[in-house]
Structures are given as C-alpha cells and as structure tokens.
Amino acid sequence: MVADTSSTKNISLTLRVWRQAGPQAEGSFVNYKATDLNPNMSFLELLDVINDDLERRNEEPIAFAHDCREGICGTCSLVIDGKPHGPHDGIASCQTYVRSFKDGDVIVVEPYRAEPFPIQKDLITDRSSFDTIQQAGGFISVRTGSACDANANPIPKEHADLAMDAAACIGCGACVAACKNSSAMLFVGAKVSQFALLPQGQPERDSRVLNMVAKMDELGFGNCSNQYECSAACPKLISHDFIAKLNKEYIGATVRSAFKP
Amino acid sequence: MATLNSNIPPGDLPEKWSTYKANMKLVNPANKRKYKVIVVGAGLAGGSTAATMAELGYRVDCFVFHDSPRRAHSIAAQGGINAAKNYQNDGDSVYRLFYDTVKGGDYRSRESNVHRLAEVSANIIDQCVAQGVPFAREYGGLLANRSFGGAQVSRTFYARGQTGQQLLLGAYSALSKMIGSGGVKLHANSEMLELVLVDGQAKGIIVRDLITGEVTKHAADCVVMATGGYGNVFNLSTYARNSNATAAWRAYKKGACFANPCYTQIHPTCIPVSGDYQSKLTLMSESLRNDGRIWVPKKAVDCEKDPNDIPEEDRDYYLERIYPSFGNLAPRDVASRAAKRMCDEGRGVGPTKLGVYLDFSDAINRLGADTVRTRYGNLFDIYKEITNESAYETPMRIFPAVHYTMGGLWVDYNLMSNVPGLFVLGEANFSDHGANRLGASALMQGLADGYFVAPYTVGNYLATQKPGSTPSTDDPAFKEATDKVNEMTQRLLNTRGKETVAHFHKRLGKIMWDHCGMARTKEGLEEALKLIPALREEFWANVNVPGSDKSLNQALEKAGRLADFLELGELMCRDALTREESCGGHFREEYQHPDGECLRDDENFAHVAAWEYQGEGTVPNRLTEDLNYETVKMSTRSYK
Known part of the structure; x- marks a missing residue:
C-alpha cells in the first residue's frame, strides 16, 4: 500500500468514493478512475482533478471539506482505506501525496463515521x-x-x-x-x-x-x-x-x- | 463622489490615541444590550472583536463561512507576532517598532495608525498569555523571542511554528465563552453575499447558508467585516483554498472605497510549484532565514548540479552580498525581488529553474542537527512531506509566492470605511502596512484591531445611533439585496457552459502573476486590462456550475468567488498602472534605481489611492488621501 517514495513515474489509481446527496439520503460507493497522476500531487489535488472532470461532464463534484491544505486548519477529514487521514502517521488528509500509493491501487475514500458527526454530503460531516x-x-x-x-x-x-x-x-x-x-x-x-x-x-x-x-x-x-x-x-x-x-x-x-x- | 476623511485626531503622535480614547463617546451599560453588532469573519481580527464587543455587553452576531470559527486562515501563520516589549533589553521601544513598520511599508502607510499599532502591541501579548496561549519560553520561565525580517531587534513572540494557530485558538476560546454564555450568536457555514445600506449607513448583510442553500437577511446597528485578504486572485498562493474577496468586493460595489489594491506581498520563502494540478503553495516560515543562508550558483552551468557538489567559492550568497547589514533577513519584498533577479539571470535551480537554495549546512555545522531540529523541525518535516527531500542533507529549494495583500477596503483612523457604520479590520482593510508588510506584523494587526481598537471606535460610533433603532429586515433595502444575490446565483447556475470554474481561475491567476506579480510594466498591465475583461466575458458565457442552489454546492461557492476575483483583478491592474512609481510590494520596472531597488516618487504618489465603484462597465473613480509624515522623515529605504 505505501509505495516506494522515490518513484517519479506517473501512475493510475481507482478511487472508491462514498457519495451521499444529503443528510437523509442513502449513500453508496462510486468508482472513479484517475490516470497519469504525478506522484507529487496531493490527495486533495487528486480529488480536484476528478471533480474537474465531473464538472466538465455536468455531474456534481465530490463534496469534501478542505481549506488550508497545509495540515493546520483541521478542515479536511477523509477516511482513506479505513484510516482517518490516510496511511501515514502524524499528518492530515491534505498532506497525503499520491506517491504513497502504487500504480493500479484501488483506494476507498469515506467520510468520518461517528454518530456525533452526522454526514452532510458525500465526504463532509458536521x-x-x-x-x-x-x-x-x-x-x-x-x-x-x-x-x-x-x-x-x-x-x-x-x-x-x-x-x-x-x-x-x-x-x-x-x-x-x-x-x-x-x-x-x-x-x-x-x-x-x-x-x-x-x-x-x-x-x-x-x-x-x-x-x-x-x-x-x-x-x-x-x-x-x-x-x-x-x-x-x-x-x-x-x-x-x-x-x-x-x-x-x-x-x-x-x-x-x-x-x- | 465619496469623501475620504482620515479623521486622524489632533495632538502629538504618541498622545493621539490615548487623548482620543479619553474623549470618545460612551454607551451606558444598560443601553449596550440594545445595540446589535454584526461581525463577519472570526479569524484573529473578527474573533477577537466579536468576543470583546460581547464582553462589553453588545449583542453580537458572528458569521463565518467555515464550519467553525477555529478554521480561519489566521491559523496558518507560522513564525510569530511582534510586540514592543523590549524583554530582550536590546533597545526596542514603541517608537522603534513604529519606525520599522513605517519604513518596512516603504512610507506608504498612515503614521497615526501605525503608531497606535505599536502602542497596543504590548497589550496583545499580555492578553494572549492570560488566555493560556503557550508561547515559547526560556528555562527561567520567561517569554522567548526571535528575530524577523526588517528589524534589528528580537521582538517576535512565537509558539513553535504554529503561532497563528495558538493566537487564533486564544481568540476562539474567548469567542467560545461568549457564544456559550449567549453574548454572541454564531452563524457557521454562512457566507456574506451582500452588504445592506439603510439611509446610507451599513445596517445589515445577506447571507447564504452553505449547507442548506437558504438565503437570509440580518439587520444590526453596524457591520464589522474582518474577512481577510484577496491573494487568491492569483489562484496559486499560500492562502487557504477558500479564502476569498467576496464580502469585501460586494461592500465595494455598495460604495466602500477599495484602497491600494495593487499592494500585494510576495513571500520569498515558499516551496516552488511542481505541476499544473497544483492547488496551493506552501510557505516555509521566514524564521528559517535566522539560520538558513540563501544562495544560487555563481555560474548558470552549475544550476543542474547537485548543490552539495558545488564548492563554496562557486556559490553566490546574494542577499549577504547585496544587503550586508540585513543579509538573509532583508524584508520580504526585497528578498523576493532579489530571488527573481537571480532566476531572470538564468541562475535559478530545480526542475523549473524557478527556485533558489535555502541552505542550513552552516547552521548544522555550527549548532548541530539536534538544535536545528528543535528550532525548525516541523518546517523541515513539512518540506519533506511535500518535496520528498530532506533539508538536513540537501538545501531547501524555495521561490517567492503570493502571501498577503496590504491593500483592502479604505478605513479612517476609527477603522470605519467611507460607508458610515461599516468597519473593516485585519487584512481586509488597507491601513497599517503601507506598500509592504513586515514579518510577524499581520498577527499583531489582526489582534490590535480586534481587541484594542474596534471595541472603542465601534462603541464611539454606536453612541451616535439611537438605542433600539436597529432597522427591520422588512426594509426594502434587504429585499433588494436578497434579489441581487438570488439573481447572481441563478445566472451562475443557468449559464451551463463547457468549462469549469477551476479552468477560469487558473487562467486569471496566470494573467495576474505574469502582469501584476513581482514585477509590473505599463505594457504588461495594459495587456492585462484587455485580457481580464475578455476572460470575464468568457466566464459568464461558458462556465458550467452543476447542482442546485438549494443544498451544499461547492462548485457554486467557487463560481461566485471567482466572479468577484475576475473584477477585482482588473482593479488591481488599474491601480498598479496608475501608480507610476515603485514602492514595497509594487514594483514597476520603469521606476527603479540602477541597482534594481524601488524608486519611489514621493512628490506625486505619497498618497493612498482609493477606488470608488461607478457601476458595471465604468472606470471607477480614483480618490486620494495624502500621507503626511510629521514624525518620520521619508527617505530611500535601505537595508544595505
């Protein structure tokens, strides 16, 4: 799962993302394939790229919470392959990079699952x-x-x-x-x-x-x-x-x- | 036409604020609860003022577009906060902090405001320590200090590399207390989309709930905006992704003048761009320049080499060479331009050739890796995460990036805009940093405005308003403003074009960086003034915003913000074109000394330029406020 960090070759990944239209709506996983990814891209930038593609096709982008993108504001809150903030210790979701994954990996992306944090939409919780x-x-x-x-x-x-x-x-x-x-x-x-x-x-x-x-x-x-x-x-x-x-x-x-x- | 009266109180500079405060009108304690104050934003300036106004007894409604007030981008400030405490006994004083800030701003700020800032700086540290902010301390238990660019004393207080976070959490805790006790009503996930004027005075706002999409009206006796800066007009910057100019821009279109929009700060030490997917640039704190040495190879042919293989005699420590007395601690604008000049000469490093080295090998030899780790460990870790390189082994690569905007809504000495009842605090106003801000001064200004200035001056204004005369949201002005918000939302959703918001934002960012970035020319700015309106037209014809306005819709949020940036960018270029001089962060290539330093024109441009909106498609009015230096003598800013 955690790839050789010195790799510089572009890779492809499949994201299995939790989509849920609203707090009361039923949610489900949807697969998104992303190709030709620079390993130095951040995980949130990967979501940006997928969203850009969705918007171009007039589909609703994946809603996810983010702001500072440098690990200090506490907004981002992804559960990546079952682990809050992803595979590495001591960093936030926004500091996770594509180089942490191997070419061809299927990655599950979910919102926090906790009763006091109800889901608002897709990957965003209250x-x-x-x-x-x-x-x-x-x-x-x-x-x-x-x-x-x-x-x-x-x-x-x-x-x-x-x-x-x-x-x-x-x-x-x-x-x-x-x-x-x-x-x-x-x-x-x-x-x-x-x-x-x-x-x-x-x-x-x-x-x-x-x-x-x-x-x-x-x-x-x-x-x-x-x-x-x-x-x-x-x-x-x-x-x-x-x-x-x-x-x-x-x-x-x-x-x-x-x-x- | 608007009139700009700075309302600087009479008297000698050091006495102005205390004399003025002593003569302000007061609101009696029983009447305070009859006044409602709207505060937009809860960063350092907004959070601190909302808490303080509520402590005083006013009813406060605080609006933030974040899900929590603790997320404001003040949280990301790393290095520190200046204060004239002179705890180091190294000759600091209120006057010296004032002087450094005026000089650092290249003599384009208002003396009276800056002096007040320096005066209250010491109170800020007292306040924050009392709130439990865990500043760095020495072994004896007293507060520690470090040095920052543009100063020759150690007056910067810090909490590891997370000073902004700790100060913001201090203000957030004060705000939380007042929310808990009912003094402040918090509206989270609420974005201000219109300012409402009743009889020419700011009396309310229109807000969209970002979760439900509901648009609501809110009335008050005055409006305080602390909505931050507009650096995201460049798309790539060190700002948080959601930082935006929308609140300020909508206020501008309601008549509040926008001052010095071209004054933007490019921070010298950021991690270089790596690809066009990039969404943000990360700052490496200026504090690194205490121990890191900046260099490029002397010969362009060496730029491809491993930096560790380049011998000492082939390295050009250009800041130490050009600015021997300040060296690597030259102010931000000076250091950024020097880096650009090195890259322009073909001596930039890294894959894009847009980078210079920040080297810690001397510090590691002198102090040991452990000491360097204690001082900067978290920054080295961030660098490693992003670049996958260890700065303990090889020099960091850095390049300037947009970091702060000195320009903002025009305010008088009371921090009130030319629209009565509209106060603007923190980075959102233009007041204290002139044409360039010194490091560790943004936190100082945010908290000075919020804790120690606005609570007095807002009270002074409210005393002129009849208690209990808050307008009703049934006033037609509220409906009109709401209609405007809905109209724009529908226009964005109904365009149904082919391109994404991000696509247009990237293109705007490139125009701004190329023509209104670190170096500007008449031709470039004139070109930008053609490109931006054309891009704006294309945006409105061809943007696609999926989804509806009745629920959480991040594409819609981004689209609205970009629509405002597409107008603000044009104003910035117009301002930069009109200011035919170089000063601080505004560098016009036509106006420079033979050595490449800024050439100011004090005879013609020692003024604030404040732009007044004249309607769509009409060139705004350029008003001026003369800057009179009574205490400091204007001189060529030198750090040599």
Whole structure:
C-alpha cells in the first residue's frame, strides 16, 4: 500500500468514493478512475482533478471539506482505506501525496463515521459538536484589557512545552472517527490539560473539566476503552497521556466539588 | 463622489490615541444590550472583536463561512507576532517598532495608525498569555523571542511554528465563552453575499447558508467585516483554498472605497510549484532565514548540479552580498525581488529553474542537527512531506509566492470605511502596512484591531445611533439585496457552459502573476486590462456550475468567488498602472534605481489611492488621501 517514495513515474489509481446527496439520503460507493497522476500531487489535488472532470461532464463534484491544505486548519477529514487521514502517521488528509500509493491501487475514500458527526454530503460531516464542547468550558475567562504583564507569571519551560504539545490539536475529529466508541476524550483531554498545566488556568480548573466532560457525554461521544486508536490517527500525534491527565483532572474535580467550602 | 476623511485626531503622535480614547463617546451599560453588532469573519481580527464587543455587553452576531470559527486562515501563520516589549533589553521601544513598520511599508502607510499599532502591541501579548496561549519560553520561565525580517531587534513572540494557530485558538476560546454564555450568536457555514445600506449607513448583510442553500437577511446597528485578504486572485498562493474577496468586493460595489489594491506581498520563502494540478503553495516560515543562508550558483552551468557538489567559492550568497547589514533577513519584498533577479539571470535551480537554495549546512555545522531540529523541525518535516527531500542533507529549494495583500477596503483612523457604520479590520482593510508588510506584523494587526481598537471606535460610533433603532429586515433595502444575490446565483447556475470554474481561475491567476506579480510594466498591465475583461466575458458565457442552489454546492461557492476575483483583478491592474512609481510590494520596472531597488516618487504618489465603484462597465473613480509624515522623515529605504 505505501509505495516506494522515490518513484517519479506517473501512475493510475481507482478511487472508491462514498457519495451521499444529503443528510437523509442513502449513500453508496462510486468508482472513479484517475490516470497519469504525478506522484507529487496531493490527495486533495487528486480529488480536484476528478471533480474537474465531473464538472466538465455536468455531474456534481465530490463534496469534501478542505481549506488550508497545509495540515493546520483541521478542515479536511477523509477516511482513506479505513484510516482517518490516510496511511501515514502524524499528518492530515491534505498532506497525503499520491506517491504513497502504487500504480493500479484501488483506494476507498469515506467520510468520518461517528454518530456525533452526522454526514452532510458525500465526504463532509458536521463537527459542530466540538465547538459546543469548547463553549462549555474550553477557555480561560479573561476580559480584554484586564491582563497583567505577560512576564509577571514565569512558567517553567517544561510546563509551557507540555501545554503546547496539548494545544497543537487542530480539532479535526480524527480521534473520534478512529475510536470504536466515538470517544472525544483525546480532544477534550488536550484542551483540559493545556489549561491545567498553566497558572492562568487554575481558577476555573475544576469547573472546566466537569463542564466539558458533561457536555461531551450529553452530545453522545463515547468513553475511552484505552486502545489509543485516537492518538495513532491524530495528525498532530497528540499523546494519549492527555486522556490519563483528563481522567485525573476529572476525578480530582469531582472529589473537590463534593467537599466544596 | 465619496469623501475620504482620515479623521486622524489632533495632538502629538504618541498622545493621539490615548487623548482620543479619553474623549470618545460612551454607551451606558444598560443601553449596550440594545445595540446589535454584526461581525463577519472570526479569524484573529473578527474573533477577537466579536468576543470583546460581547464582553462589553453588545449583542453580537458572528458569521463565518467555515464550519467553525477555529478554521480561519489566521491559523496558518507560522513564525510569530511582534510586540514592543523590549524583554530582550536590546533597545526596542514603541517608537522603534513604529519606525520599522513605517519604513518596512516603504512610507506608504498612515503614521497615526501605525503608531497606535505599536502602542497596543504590548497589550496583545499580555492578553494572549492570560488566555493560556503557550508561547515559547526560556528555562527561567520567561517569554522567548526571535528575530524577523526588517528589524534589528528580537521582538517576535512565537509558539513553535504554529503561532497563528495558538493566537487564533486564544481568540476562539474567548469567542467560545461568549457564544456559550449567549453574548454572541454564531452563524457557521454562512457566507456574506451582500452588504445592506439603510439611509446610507451599513445596517445589515445577506447571507447564504452553505449547507442548506437558504438565503437570509440580518439587520444590526453596524457591520464589522474582518474577512481577510484577496491573494487568491492569483489562484496559486499560500492562502487557504477558500479564502476569498467576496464580502469585501460586494461592500465595494455598495460604495466602500477599495484602497491600494495593487499592494500585494510576495513571500520569498515558499516551496516552488511542481505541476499544473497544483492547488496551493506552501510557505516555509521566514524564521528559517535566522539560520538558513540563501544562495544560487555563481555560474548558470552549475544550476543542474547537485548543490552539495558545488564548492563554496562557486556559490553566490546574494542577499549577504547585496544587503550586508540585513543579509538573509532583508524584508520580504526585497528578498523576493532579489530571488527573481537571480532566476531572470538564468541562475535559478530545480526542475523549473524557478527556485533558489535555502541552505542550513552552516547552521548544522555550527549548532548541530539536534538544535536545528528543535528550532525548525516541523518546517523541515513539512518540506519533506511535500518535496520528498530532506533539508538536513540537501538545501531547501524555495521561490517567492503570493502571501498577503496590504491593500483592502479604505478605513479612517476609527477603522470605519467611507460607508458610515461599516468597519473593516485585519487584512481586509488597507491601513497599517503601507506598500509592504513586515514579518510577524499581520498577527499583531489582526489582534490590535480586534481587541484594542474596534471595541472603542465601534462603541464611539454606536453612541451616535439611537438605542433600539436597529432597522427591520422588512426594509426594502434587504429585499433588494436578497434579489441581487438570488439573481447572481441563478445566472451562475443557468449559464451551463463547457468549462469549469477551476479552468477560469487558473487562467486569471496566470494573467495576474505574469502582469501584476513581482514585477509590473505599463505594457504588461495594459495587456492585462484587455485580457481580464475578455476572460470575464468568457466566464459568464461558458462556465458550467452543476447542482442546485438549494443544498451544499461547492462548485457554486467557487463560481461566485471567482466572479468577484475576475473584477477585482482588473482593479488591481488599474491601480498598479496608475501608480507610476515603485514602492514595497509594487514594483514597476520603469521606476527603479540602477541597482534594481524601488524608486519611489514621493512628490506625486505619497498618497493612498482609493477606488470608488461607478457601476458595471465604468472606470471607477480614483480618490486620494495624502500621507503626511510629521514624525518620520521619508527617505530611500535601505537595508544595505
């Protein structure tokens, strides 16, 4: 499946793509053959080429979510041969290149399959539930203009670095798509951990984790059963250690809230 | 004809903003909730202003065409954000940041705006740290800084190579809090397609829901647009694929003047184009120029060779040679043009010969591969993913690419356009960067506008509006604007031609790059002014947009955006043709010093050119706002 990356010869591929006209419509796989592909073409550019051909034939192009095409906006969300974001670790769908495939490969392209991310059309899903979780507590309350000098609170470098590891999440939802329980605990754990590691995050530390987890449960995301498919699929390689951290934060906050002064 | 009053407050430059703020009109707390503010866009500028206005008590409706506010393209900024903190004790100050920015903009920006930007820069860092933005730190726990092009101090704050992401997520978290508490109503997947004026004031917008296709009317007491730049007019750029000029362009056609559209930034360090299927260009952060050395072979015959086989004496480190005091950290416009000159001389490298080397071998010898990996590892990884080459072993190949637009809707000191009640923030306005933007200044401007300027100036405007006088969407102006949107949609769907939107976009991009790119000439621009209207005509006669307007239709979205680019491109060329000088990112080959540097004409062009729409098929009016330099002396910009 993962081809010799030094190949420079143009190749042909068949894409087996999930087509679904709308949220309620029935979907099915449709085959598209693409020939004479430069191996340096990105996977999304391959979809562009197929779409250009469809539009020329007055057929509706394949709807797929994309924007920055450099792996940071979190918009693209393809499941390629059963793996969210495709065959390689630590990158998003948009950073997958044709050179990763062999001449003649048949590649299955699907949307995320997770109940909290309903399909809108073809390969596009509604991930607004992530925003809803964030709104429940994924912030530090600081009114504009009320901050103290930025160097007033020195933060040990290792804490800042670890907070940055967690903050690198791009909110793409691959963790949920990869999980058999559709758990969002890697996403929530990353945000909770980022703020719990910083002095600025302390005042709301308990309410944050309790509210975000409650919202996550309410929205139908499942629980973690410790198989870590999430971090394996994560384009930013966010560590599942942050799930452990989330559990620790949650237990601590639950106990403390039982003994509230 | 529109009038351009910059409304720069009186007083000495350093006192202007504080004195002005102290004398602004206020809205009493109980009245604030009677005002509704529409914010279009939720990148750094839009997200921060929507959150802040809501914190103040105004009712805010925020519209984004993305599925989430966290997707705005501010997220892709890599290198950093400038602030005059002087934490490094290396002689930085508000004045020096102000001066560097004015000089970096080639003396084509407004002094008063730039000074205010430098003043509030320090507050931005405070705000972001308080929000939990994990900036890079030193072992002692204090904030770290790095250097960026166009400055001789270290004033750039950063979060690995993902500074834009972290700042955007900071603004997004503030916005999320206000959405959760009901202060902001978020409209995701909602694209602004018309601005609505009631009695000459901006009072609403018309929006298409990109999922359902529904077109809806929204009224407010004022409209704040923070809709980003228009670099995708070139088709290939470092912009996100969906970045577009539609909101700004529709506002222009409603009377908002478009200022300096020809000022585009070509970033010197991007990965070269590899084929014509290409959909975007990827930036390699300017921070790489801290340690990377840029060179081309001295002899054209060496260009085919493996760069590692070219001995030191046969390499031309041309930036170090031509600009000894700034070297590889020369500003973007200067570095880009120098790369172009090298390629024009036949000394470009790579399969297309449109590339120069960015070489880290010295840095690796000096610091070790591990240190280089710590500093730039993620960028080297991106480079490897795209090109399949390791920059640890062989020099990167880079070439300039369209990256930012300094031009935008004209705004006064209050960031209000000439249409009363229409505020424009961030990259969408023209205000702070003159003819060239320095690195790490876009994030600074977006957040300055959003957190620290607009919340004051918008409030000052709202205080002039009667509380509770928000117009009804039954006003005929809303119906008229809705009809216009529907009419254009039907026209696009009913053309049923033979060519795709992408086909026309590529052709427009080529015209723009060839004639209105890094170097421009009178003949080239005149040629483009013939080619673009012809292409536009062909587009409207022969485009094919499949599908319907009643559901998610990405072809329709792209078609509408391209239709606007096909008009904006013409205006850019017109502006470039009229500006008979070279300055910053605008380089006219006829106007250069013997050494190839920009030759400004301060006598005739020390002004902002703002274009006023006059209807389809009519040449727009060119209005001017004189730029008066009271503090900085205009001089030839030199980085030698």
